[in-house]
Amino acid sequence: MEPNFERYTLKELQECFESLDKAKWPERAIKIEQLIKQAKCNPIHVSEETTPLNxxxxxxxxxxxxxxxxxxxxxxxxxxxxxxxxxxxxxxxxxxxxxxxxxxxxxxxxxxxxxxxxx
Incomplete structure (x- = not known):
């Protein structure tokens, strides 16, 4: 079962891309890289991290x-x-x-x- 990368924040996508074994999961690497580019070009659709009550x-x-x-x-x-x-x-x-x-x-x-x- 593949993770739902569309729900990840930009920061989470970047961390995931850095730690991903790109040789083992090349299709995931491509998908994450596309989502990172999309999030950087269209920041309105990037979900912000929710923080607990300060x-x-x-x-x-x-x-x-x-x-x-x-x-x-x-x-x-x-x-x-x-x-x-x-x-x-x-x-x-x-x-x-x-x-x-x-x-x-x-x-x-x-x-x-x-x-x-x-x-």
């Missing part, structure tokens, strides 16, 4: 949600065993925790935006 995006979502919920409730809870820091009891520590969470959120955001800029 880790930075997930972390930004979790930290952002934590900040929003903490601001709404007026309390930062670190774990289930400890009641947390409330704004009413200690505004300085509460503000410090929110500041640290915001700093971490901005670090993930900047890393995400820089990675998108490089693409």
């Amino acid at each position: 880790k930075d995006v997930v972390m930004m979502f979790v930290i952002g949600l934590t900040i929003i919920v903490s601001l709404i409730l007026g309390k930062v809870t670190i774990s289930n065993r400890y009641d947390g820091f409330s704004y009413a009891d200690n505004p300085f520590v509460f503000s410090l925790c929110i500041g640290v969470l915001l700093f971490i959120f901005l670090q993930y955001l900047s890393r995400y935006l820089i990675s998108k800029k490089d693409d």
Whole structure:
């Protein structure tokens, strides 16, 4: 059974062509080479690689949600065993925790935006 090379991305086709035993599979080598040429001439039909959800995006979502919920409730809870820091009891520590969470959120955001800029 022959692989369905039409579903391969350009990168996958190039890797496959480089590692293929061309003496053993000459017809596959020709087909892959034609698909590579076609993909380079007509990049619209080349399927893009799908990437799983970016880790930075997930972390930004979790930290952002934590900040929003903490601001709404007026309390930062670190774990289930400890009641947390409330704004009413200690505004300085509460503000410090929110500041640290915001700093971490901005670090993930900047890393995400820089990675998108490089693409």
